[in-house]
Amino acid sequence: MRFEQLDLNLLVALDILLEEQNITRSAERLHLSQSATSGILSRLRAFFEDDLLVQIGKKMQPTPFALELQGPVAGVLATVRGSIIGKKANNPEQSERHFKIIASDYIIQVLLSHVVAEVAKSAPKVTFEFLSPFAHEINILAKGGADLMMAPEAVMLDAYPNVPLVNDELVCIADINNELLGDKLSLEEFNSFGHVSVGFARASHLSIEPWLIETMEINRRVEIITNDFSTMIYTLLNTNRIAILPRHFADVHAQRGAIKIVKLPFDAPKLKESMMWHPTLENDPMHRWLRQKIVDGAAKFH
Numbered sequence: 001m002r003f004e005q006l007d008l009n010l011l012v013a014l015d016i017l018l019e020e021q022n023i024t025r026s027a028e029r030l031h032l033s034q035s036a037t038s039g040i041l042s043r044l045r046a047f048f049e050d051d052l053l054v055q056i057g058k059k060m061q062p063t064p065f066a067l068e069l070q071g072p073v074a075g076v077l078a079t080v081r082g083s084i085i086g087k088k089a090n091n092p093e094q095s096e097r098h099f100k101i102i103a104s105d106y107i108i109q110v111l112l113s114h115v116v117a118e119v120a121k122s123a124p125k126v127t128f129e130f131l132s133p134f135a136h137e138i139n140i141l142a143k144g145g146a147d148l149m150m151a152p153e154a155v156m157l158d159a160y161p162n163v164p165l166v167n168d169e170l171v172c173i174a175d176i177n178n179e180l181l182g183d184k185l186s187l188e189e190f191n192s193f194g195h196v197s198v199g200f201a202r203a204s205h206l207s208i209e210p211w212l213i214e215t216m217e218i219n220r221r222v223e224i225i226t227n228d229f230s231t232m233i234y235t236l237l238n239t240n241r242i243a244i245l246p247r248h249f250a251d252v253h254a255q256r257g258a259i260k261i262v263k264l265p266f267d268a269p270k271l272k273e274s275m276m277w278h279p280t281l282e283n284d285p286m287h288r289w290l291r292q293k294i295v296d297g298a299a300k301f302h
Contacts, residue, residue, distance in 0.1 A: 007043070010040060010043060010044055010047070011073055011076065011077060012030075012077065013026070013030055013037070013040045013041075013044070014044055014052075014069070014073055015070075015073050015074055015077055015144065016029050016030060017037075017040075017041060017044075017052070017053060018052075018053075018062055018066055018069070018070045018073070019070075019143070019145055021053060021059065021060045021061065021062065022059075022060060023037050023038055023041070023060070041053065048065070048069070050063055050065045050066065051063050052065070052066040052069075053066065070143055071139075071142055071143055073144075074142070074143040074144030074145070075142065075144065075280065077144055078144045078278055078280040078281065092119075092122050092123035092126070092286065092289055093122065093123060093124075094125065095123055095125060095126055095286050096125045096126070096127075097123075097126050097127075097286050098126075098127045098128070098129065099126065099127070099128050099129070099147045099148070099287075099290060100128075100129045100130075100131060100145065100146045100147050100148075101128060101129070101130055101131065101146065101147060101148045101149075101150070102130075102131045102132070102133050102140065102146050102148070102149040102150065102151070103130055103131075103133065103148075103149075103150040104132070104133055104134075104150070104228065104229065105228040105229050105230050106229045106246055106248075106249045107150045107165075107166070107273060108130055109230075109249060109252065110166075110246075110248045110249055110252065111165070111166065111294070111297055111298055112130070112150075112294070112297075114297055115293055115294050115297045116128055118293060118297070119290070119293060126286075126290075131146060132227065132228070133149070133150075133151055134199050134227040134228070141160065141276070141277065141278045142278065144278070147277065147281065147287060147290075148275055148276070148277050148290075148291070148294075149275070149276045149277070150165060150273055150274070150275050150276075151273065151274070151276070152271070152272065152273060152274075153272040153273065153274045155276075156274050156276050157276065159279070160276045160277065160278065160279060161276070161277055161279060161282050162274045162275060162276040162277075163274060163275050163291070163295060164272065164273075164274045165273050165274055165275050165294070165295070165298040166246075166248075166271065166272065166273040166298060167270050167271075167272055168246040168247050168248050168249075168270065168271040168272075168273075169246070169247040169268075169270065169271070170244050170245070170246060170247070170264060170268045170269075170270075170271055171244070171245060171246075171247050171250050171261050171262070171263065171264060172185055172190070172242055172243070172244060172245075172261070172262045172263070172264050173233070173236070173242065173243050173244075173245045173250050173253075173254075173259045173260070173261055173262070174236065174240075174241070174242045174243075174259065174260055174262065175236055175237050175238060175239060175240075175241075175258070175259060175260075176257060176258055176259055176260050177238075178239075178240050178242075178260070180193070180240050181193070181240075181242065181260070181262060182262075183262065184262065184263070185242075185262045185263065185264070185265050186265050187218075187265040187266065189265070190218075190220070190242075190264070190265050191218065191220065191221075193221075193240065193241060193242045194221055194222075194223040194224075194239075194240070194241045194242075195220045195221060195222050195223060195224075195241060195242060195243060195244075196222070196223065196224040196225075196226065196232045196235050196236050196241050196242075196243040197220075197222045197224070197225050197226075197232075197243070197244075198225075198226055198227070198228065198229055198232050198243075199225075199226075199227060211268075211269060216266055223241060224236075224241070229245060229246075229249055232245070233245070233253055233258070233259060236259075237258060237259075244264070244268070246271050247261075275291065275294060275295075277291070
């Protein structure tokens with residue numbers, strides 16, 4: 001179908017090409033050969049009179065014009081999927097929807113792992129892809145690169161629909177054999193230990209670090225920085241380091257006998273995580289169905 005001399009089918013390809021910035025990966029997602037995908041890129045270049053993607057070394061980089069197109073193209077496709085196609089796709093049992101969700105390993109382990117198991121029973125053809133919040137910015141929702149984002153409440157955008165999910169306590173953890181840490185932890189001891197932190201350098205809005213510095217005037221000695229909670233646990237095993245972790249996540253690992261949990265020597269803020277999505281997906285039946293499944297699964301956190 002053409003609109004104003006533009007083959008609208010090319011918009012789907014353009015969206016994928018700009019997201020992947022790689023012919024091979026784009027071809028795989030489009031179920032086309034690399035030569036056919038290159039041909040599509042050539043047609044897009046001719047229509048827009050712009051290179052769109054330029055090969056620099058082994059990578060392809062979008063032109064400034066391509067970056068301007070990325071948001072509107074993703075928005076148009078999201079509207080079509082959510083408001084038009086989505087209207088007839090309200091059958092979970094037959095749906096082949098692929099959901100991309102931005103969530104930490106903490107949320108995946110304590111919440112989404114149970115949700116996807118439940119979804120598999122009633123919607124066996126639905127598939128999932130989880131993306132790290134430390135590797136993706138919030139604007140990926142605007143670009144259509146993700147269906148949902150789970151992140152701290154403070155990160156939620158006013159213009160985007162969102163709902164609270166998790167209200168969790170923060171605790172201190174250490175290796176089960178850490179003899180320097182007893183059943184109680186004083187503030188002096190807290191400051192004396194080496195620490196492992198999550199996302200401190202790359203994404204401070206996902207870390208407790210700013211609060212510790214600004215409110216408690218604590219500038220702890222961070223010896224290791226990781227980009228997920230699971231790795232954080234492994235990097236303190238067999239050491240005397242400690243870390244701050246959400247209670248529900250800590251409980252799961254404590255049951256395995258690898259770590260011990262100690263109360264923090266100060267009243268830390270609750271970890272409040274919410275779920276956010278693009279406004280164009282608000283009335284998408286399958287999207288709404290999945291959101292409800294997630295909200296139901298999160299009920300145990302309240």
